[in-house]
Amino acid sequence: MTRFGTTILLLACLSIAACQTPEDATRDVPQPVDPLPSWRDTASRQRILEFVKQVSTRTSGAYVEARDRIAVVDNDGTLWCEKPTYIQFDFIISLLRQQAERDASLATVQPYKAAREGDHAYFAALDHKGLFELLTTAQSGMTHEQFDRDVRAFTSGWSHPKYRKRCTQLTYQPMLELLALLRSNGFRIYIVTGGSTEFVRTISEETYKVDRANVVGTTQATRYELQGERVVLMRETALVGPVNDGPGKPVNLWQRIGRRPLVAIGNSDGDLEMMRMAHEPSRQSLAILVHHDDAEREYAYDKGAEKVLAAARKNDWVVIDMKREWTRVFSFDSR
Amino acid sequence: MTRFGTTILLLACLSIAACQTPEDATRDVPQPVDPLPSWRDTASRQRILEFVKQVSTRTSGAYVEARDRIAVVDNDGTLWCEKPTYIQFDFIISLLRQQAERDASLATVQPYKAAREGDHAYFAALDHKGLFELLTTAQSGMTHEQFDRDVRAFTSGWSHPKYRKRCTQLTYQPMLELLALLRSNGFRIYIVTGGSTEFVRTISEETYKVDRANVVGTTQATRYELQGERVVLMRETALVGPVNDGPGKPVNLWQRIGRRPLVAIGNSDGDLEMMRMAHEPSRQSLAILVHHDDAEREYAYDKGAEKVLAAARKNDWVVIDMKREWTRVFSFDSR
Numbered sequence: 001m002t003r004f005g006t007t008i009l010l011l012a013c014l015s016i017a018a019c020q021t022p023e024d025a026t027r028d029v030p031q032p033v034d035p036l037p038s039w040r041d042t043a044s045r046q047r048i049l050e051f052v053k054q055v056s057t058r059t060s061g062a063y064v065e066a067r068d069r070i071a072v073v074d075n076d077g078t079l080w081c082e083k084p085t086y087i088q089f090d091f092i093i094s095l096l097r098q099q100a101e102r103d104a105s106l107a108t109v110q111p112y113k114a115a116r117e118g119d120h121a122y123f124a125a126l127d128h129k130g131l132f133e134l135l136t137t138a139q140s141g142m143t144h145e146q147f148d149r150d151v152r153a154f155t156s157g158w159s160h161p162k163y164r165k166r167c168t169q170l171t172y173q174p175m176l177e178l179l180a181l182l183r184s185n186g187f188r189i190y191i192v193t194g195g196s197t198e199f200v201r202t203i204s205e206e207t208y209k210v211d212r213a214n215v216v217g218t219t220q221a222t223r224y225e226l227q228g229e230r231v232v233l234m235r236e237t238a239l240v241g242p243v244n245d246g247p248g249k250p251v252n253l254w255q256r257i258g259r260r261p262l263v264a265i266g267n268s269d270g271d272l273e274m275m276r277m278a279h280e281p282s283r284q285s286l287a288i289l290v291h292h293d294d295a296e297r298e299y300a301y302d303k304g305a306e307k308v309l310a311a312a313r314k315n316d317w318v319v320i321d322m323k324r325e326w327t328r329v330f331s332f333d334s335r
Numbered sequence: 336m337t338r339f340g341t342t343i344l345l346l347a348c349l350s351i352a353a354c355q356t357p358e359d360a361t362r363d364v365p366q367p368v369d370p371l372p373s374w375r376d377t378a379s380r381q382r383i384l385e386f387v388k389q390v391s392t393r394t395s396g397a398y399v400e401a402r403d404r405i406a407v408v409d410n411d412g413t414l415w416c417e418k419p420t421y422i423q424f425d426f427i428i429s430l431l432r433q434q435a436e437r438d439a440s441l442a443t444v445q446p447y448k449a450a451r452e453g454d455h456a457y458f459a460a461l462d463h464k465g466l467f468e469l470l471t472t473a474q475s476g477m478t479h480e481q482f483d484r485d486v487r488a489f490t491s492g493w494s495h496p497k498y499r500k501r502c503t504q505l506t507y508q509p510m511l512e513l514l515a516l517l518r519s520n521g522f523r524i525y526i527v528t529g530g531s532t533e534f535v536r537t538i539s540e541e542t543y544k545v546d547r548a549n550v551v552g553t554t555q556a557t558r559y560e561l562q563g564e565r566v567v568l569m570r571e572t573a574l575v576g577p578v579n580d581g582p583g584k585p586v587n588l589w590q591r592i593g594r595r596p597l598v599a600i601g602n603s604d605g606d607l608e609m610m611r612m613a614h615e616p617s618r619q620s621l622a623i624l625v626h627h628d629d630a631e632r633e634y635a636y637d638k639g640a641e642k643v644l645a646a647a648r649k650n651d652w653v654v655i656d657m658k659r660e661w662t663r664v665f666s667f668d669s670r
Contacts, residue, residue, distance in 0.1 A: 213593055213594070219590055224585055226611065229611070231585050240576045250566050251556075258536050279564055281565065
């Protein structure tokens with residue numbers, strides 16, 4: 001071959017190499033990237049990876065069409081820390097305080113008085129119904145846009161009493177990795193919160209890469225108003241659909257998605273029915289339970305998770321013992 | 336150059352040409368494909384094309400982030416033919432007939448008797464409330480999965496009295512092209528029906544390429560049941576949220592999406608509030624009204640659209656006169 005011919009051949013080879021798409025490349029070189037770097041190599045991790053691979057590989061016997069690859073994921077205690085109190089509870093107190101500041105006549109009336117004075121005993125003594133009325137009342141009477149601003153102002157200023165971190169830093173690093181793994185395998189992810197839909201919507205996009213539309217929570221009614229040419233949507237106290245807890249989760253999920261989830265992830269008894277919803281005799285599904293047993297790095301508690309722990313054992317669901325299975329809980333933990 | 340060298344050079348050129356991505360190609364060759372081939376070159380068409388281009392071009396002054404590119408589109412009369420009756424009304428009659436067949440004691444009781452005997456006068460005499468009770472009663476008492484099968488069985492057998500075509504063929508070809516244009520420019524599309532969410536969900540994916548989750552309609556409540564290990568979701572008569580018509584549309588849309596739409600498309604007074612919802616002083620938006628003035632190819636009627644036609648003229652919304660602006664209405668029309 002002439003030198004010129006050799007040069008041209010070399011150029012041809014280079015141009016063919018440059019033409020390879022990322023997909024071609026993976027055929028030759030094994031991918032060294034670990035999709036779950038904060039997970040130890042346990043049976044839970046292996047089952048999750050294997051399930052995700054099976055349902056998203058067209059030639060596997062357990063392949064599931066992309067439109068049915070839906071993951072529903074609880075928020076409090078599953079994606080971020082729910083101790084010592086739900087973050088939204090602190091928000092309600094701050095809302096009540098602000099409302100009392102704007103209207104002096106409220107200052108001496110409950111629950112505004114207790115909120116202003118930091119009277120925790122008052123709130124601790126309320127029953128479920130009382131707490132709920134407090135929540136829906138505090139979170140009504142404004143436009144959805146104003147409420148959105150109220151939540152963002154609160155969350156940007158709030159910090160956790162133990163970690164001194166903002167709420168968006170209190171997400172579990174291994175769970176963010178799991179969301180990314182699901183997403184990269186064609187799953188659509190829904191954040192399913194017992195708290196208010198509109199509260200979690202303010203952080204879902206930046207924190208979880210989940211569109212506001214894919215947050216399913218407890219939903220207060222909306223009132224339509226026309227102000228000049230502009231539609232204004234006001235928050236009301238009544239609920240639309242059931243409280244998004246226990247059997248309310250499958251009910252609201254069906255109404256929002258119109259499908260059963262393929263993967264359901266929770267941490268407490270309020271997630272039990274949602275986790276059962278993934279089960280369908282005709283196909284594989286995956287229920288994952290986050291088990292809080294790490295008193296040192298987070299909190300250790302089975303209270304409120306007794307039923308779902310028992311169901312998980314009975315049905316051979318994946319149970320993640322945080323202490324043993326995660327190399328770190330938060331992104332700020334040393335590894 | 337040797338013959339061998341020339342051959343290699345040719346191979347190199349070919350491999351470089353094969354390496355071009357579709358994006359590279361568009362840089363050199365102007366795209367001849369018309370995104371709206373069933374539309375005449377009218378002002379409406381130009382405004383739609385210009386708007387879509389502006390909001391999806393990063394360098395335009397009117398660029399809108401992809402997550403805010405949301406289009407909400409009414410179904411009956413906007414995407415498919417709603418005359419001489421709503422297709423879902425025929426479905427209700429067929430459901431009542433089937434229910435009477437399964438339970439002989441119903442055969443002589445109204446409304447089952449009228450359904451069996453084809454007594455149109457009976458149904459015509461019902462007021463709005465009466466019709467609505469009939470609808471929610473007929474569409475309850477079964478699982479969501481069973482209801483889905485019921486609807487599919489009906490739609491696969493139904494044909495239009497004038498066209499003798501199936502309901503999925505009664506979609507407006509120019510509107511399908513518009514949906515495709517929006518989709519290819521990063522819009523997320525929601526089908527917004529005054530009818531039942533679960534009715535339209537059965538056809539949204541195949542017919543409109545819109546996921547079941549993105550159908551927003553009138554929604555009947557769901558009851559949770561556990562049968563063995565399986566969660567069963569039963570349809571009930573009560574509604575969740577308002578009837579999805581008039582002011583109910585913005586209310587339900589906010590609850591489902593948590594955002595204002597950028598594009599709103601309707602055809603009747605029931606769409607007026609939804610179309611107003613797109614308006615936001617801080618940005619451009621687009622409201623489009625489908626105007627039924629084509630008695631020959633479809634139906635001509637302004638009844639029930641008087642208010643929205645007036646609002647469209649006042650607010651300079653895009654009004655599409657089907658007769659003048661569409662080269663064909665249905666895919667089966669000759670062009």
